[in-house]
Amino acid sequence: MKRRSVRPAEAAELLGVCRDTVYVLLRSGQLRSIKAGRARLIPLAAIDELLSATDEVLR
Template sequence: MTITTTDVAKSASPARLYRVGEAMELLSLSRSVIYELIRSGRLRSVREGRSRRIPGSAIAEYIALLESEAG
């Protein structure tokens, strides 16, 4: 079974905040790549106390950005 970016976008609930580790699994990217995307502004994130969280809507937006760049 092949997982597509649409499947990932559907599994990323817009109302949910994901830990970096969860975003790593959803996007199949390393921790350093996730943090680089956050630093560059390509992946939005929020701070909750001392931790960094990534909104589900930000994951969906990043996937849409990748698809628009590819097509």
């Protein structure tokens, strides 16, 4: 089964930023996440949305 979400450390690796930056993006609302028990999960679709929004700004 294909993974649909990642933890913040994995998201940081995918985005090429540090884990702290991922938490800043989460707090600012630029990156969506869900809470599952004590775990914070970031849907891969949310990472795609963030990157698409960044592409739009850079154009």
